[in-house]
Amino acid sequence: xxxxxxxxxxxxxxxxxxxxxxxxxxxxxxxxxxxxxxxxxxxxxxxxxxxxxxxxxxxxxxxxxxxxxxxxxxxxxxxxxxxxxxxxxxxxxxxxxxxxxxxxxxxxxxxxxxxxxxxxxxxxxxxxxxxxxxxxxxxxxxxxxxxxxxxxxxxxxxxxxxxxxxxxxxxxxxxxxxxxxxxxxxxxxxxxxxxxxxxxxxxxxxxxxxxxxxxxxxxxxxxxxxxxxxxxxxxxxxxxxxxxx
Amino acid sequence: xxxxxxxxxxxxxxxxxxxxxxxxxxxxxxxxxxxxxxxxxxxxxxxxxxxxxxxxxxxxxxxxxxxxxxxxxxxxxxxxxxxxxxxxxxxxxxxxxxxxxxxxxxxxxxxxxxxxxxxxxxxxxxxxxxxxxxxxxxxxxxxxxxxxxxxxxxxxxxxxxxxxxxxxxxxxxxxxxxxxxxxxxxxxxxxxxxxxxxxxxxxxxxxxxxxxxxxxxxxxxx
Numbered sequence: 001x002x003x004x005x006x007x008x009x010x011x012x013x014x015x016x017x018x019x020x021x022x023x024x025x026x027x028x029x030x031x032x033x034x035x036x037x038x039x040x041x042x043x044x045x046x047x048x049x050x051x052x053x054x055x056x057x058x059x060x061x062x063x064x065x066x067x068x069x070x071x072x073x074x075x076x077x078x079x080x081x082x083x084x085x086x087x088x089x090x091x092x093x094x095x096x097x098x099x100x101x102x103x104x105x106x107x108x109x110x111x112x113x114x115x116x117x118x119x120x121x122x123x124x125x126x127x128x129x130x131x132x133x134x135x136x137x138x139x140x141x142x143x144x145x146x147x148x149x150x151x152x153x154x155x156x157x158x159x160x161x162x163x164x165x166x167x168x169x170x171x172x173x174x175x176x177x178x179x180x181x182x183x184x185x186x187x188x189x190x191x192x193x194x195x196x197x198x199x200x201x202x203x204x205x206x207x208x209x210x211x212x213x214x215x216x217x218x219x220x221x222x223x224x225x226x227x228x229x230x231x232x233x234x235x236x237x238x239x240x241x242x243x244x245x
Numbered sequence: 246x247x248x249x250x251x252x253x254x255x256x257x258x259x260x261x262x263x264x265x266x267x268x269x270x271x272x273x274x275x276x277x278x279x280x281x282x283x284x285x286x287x288x289x290x291x292x293x294x295x296x297x298x299x300x301x302x303x304x305x306x307x308x309x310x311x312x313x314x315x316x317x318x319x320x321x322x323x324x325x326x327x328x329x330x331x332x333x334x335x336x337x338x339x340x341x342x343x344x345x346x347x348x349x350x351x352x353x354x355x356x357x358x359x360x361x362x363x364x365x366x367x368x369x370x371x372x373x374x375x376x377x378x379x380x381x382x383x384x385x386x387x388x389x390x391x392x393x394x395x396x397x398x399x400x401x402x403x404x405x406x407x408x409x410x411x412x413x414x415x416x417x418x419x420x421x422x423x424x425x426x427x428x429x430x431x432x433x434x435x436x437x438x439x440x441x442x443x444x445x446x447x448x449x450x451x452x453x454x455x456x457x458x459x460x461x462x463x464x465x466x467x
Contacts, residue, residue, distance in 0.1 A: 134414050134417060137410075137413075137414040138414055140410065141410050141411045141414065144407055144410055144411075145397060145398070145407065145411060148398075148401050148402070148403060148407055149401060154464060154465070154467070157464045158397045158461065158464050158465065161393075161397065161457065161460060161461050161464065162393075162397060162411060165393060165415065165457060166414075166415070168453075169414075169415050169418075172418050172446070173414070173415075173417055173418055176417065176418035176421045176422065176442075177417070177421065179421075179425075180421050180425065
């Protein structure tokens with residue numbers, strides 16, 4: 001039996017697959033959020049230095065991680081779309097951008113809320129905060145460029161080029177900002193052992209999974225809308241039960 | 246290949262000289278932005294001396310954004326750009342020529358003007374030297390990164406503002422190392438690392454940006 005590896009790279013087939021996947025990811029995101037927040041707020045012990053304030057970590061850290069990963073994934077999809085000229089990859093890149101920007105924004109917002117009790121100021125020109133802010137700017141640039149070009153194919157390719165240039169620049173920006181100023185606490189989770197309580201770790205991990213599940217569900221839902229919008233004149237869209245109705 | 250480069254540079258310079266007002270507007274903008282800062286933050290010399298490098302660099306960044314819109318737009322509107330893309334010569338080389346001409350017209354005058362404006366902020370001579378060295382290495386990078394944005398936003402409505410939105414975040418490392426060098430010399434630290442990093446960025450952009458800009462032009466023109 002031969003397997004067609006590219007079956008789901010066509011919008012026609014992917015549309016249905018995404019529709020079937022969304023409920024699974026959405027439900028697991030909701031369950032994981034509830035579990036993660038419960039463990040984070042009620043099970044995990046109080047921190048020795050930071051008291052109850054540290055609990056914002058359970059939102060702050062997963063959203064920061066996701067905002068960075070999503071940029072790379074977005075740039076990867078954009079590059080695929082540019083090189084192989086596949087429609088679905090570019091649609092995925094477009095669908096990921098708003099979610100990534102949202103996570104970057106939440107991460108900055110919760111960072112500010114955390115900074116007030118810890119550093120005594122809402123905002124510090126600290127390396128990580130600043131590079132997260134620049135990441136948000138890069139997302140906004142991608143979205144703005146895509147939105148201001150009317151022809152979707154040209155918009156895809158121009159935005160893809162911008163995303164690739166941005167992802168080459170991200171490490172340069174990150175290190176330049178880091179040399180410029182550092183106040184943020186270092187990572188607590190390292191590959192060689194950790195200084196964290198087990199319940200804290202578990203809560204963080206659950207919240208991270210919840211954010212992933214949420215991001216996947218939302219991106220799939222958005223990509224379905226994009227497919228519907230761009231392929232609205234095709235025969236297979238007209239045959240869909242939800243369109244026929 | 247170098248004949249082509251020289252030809253493009255000479256052509257763009259002649260065109261710029263025919264429209265001197267455009268070049269001068271950018272320069273006047275630079276001088277004005279720099280002069281507004283003391284009015285905004287007060288005339289204490291100690292504070293002005295400290296922020297001089299930052300102010301000059303940010304002003305240079307903004308005024309280089311201002312002139313980027315013109316980099317390809319005139320050639321795009323009268324069809325020259327299309328002919329250039331059809332030409333058998335490499336488009337990257339042509340783009341490199343246009344970038345160089347753009348820098349000579351809008352970057353180099355800023356570099357030469359910067360020490361005079363630095364004196365207004367009472368910068369010591371040693372710092373002025375480092376500032377100029379940094380600007381000499383940094384402003385070509387701004388022109389080259391800006392060219393990518395200019396090519397991507399070619400012919401779009403509201404292109405100018407969009408261009409700044411795309412390019413400014415990418416220019417942040419240049420700003421950091423440029424002002425970092427001046428800060429290092431004022432606190433008696435070695436400056437070689439900052440200037441070497443700027444030089445590295447310059448070489449890196451020299452290698453990659455002409456090709457990326459050429460790709461962006463192809464996307465915008467199809």
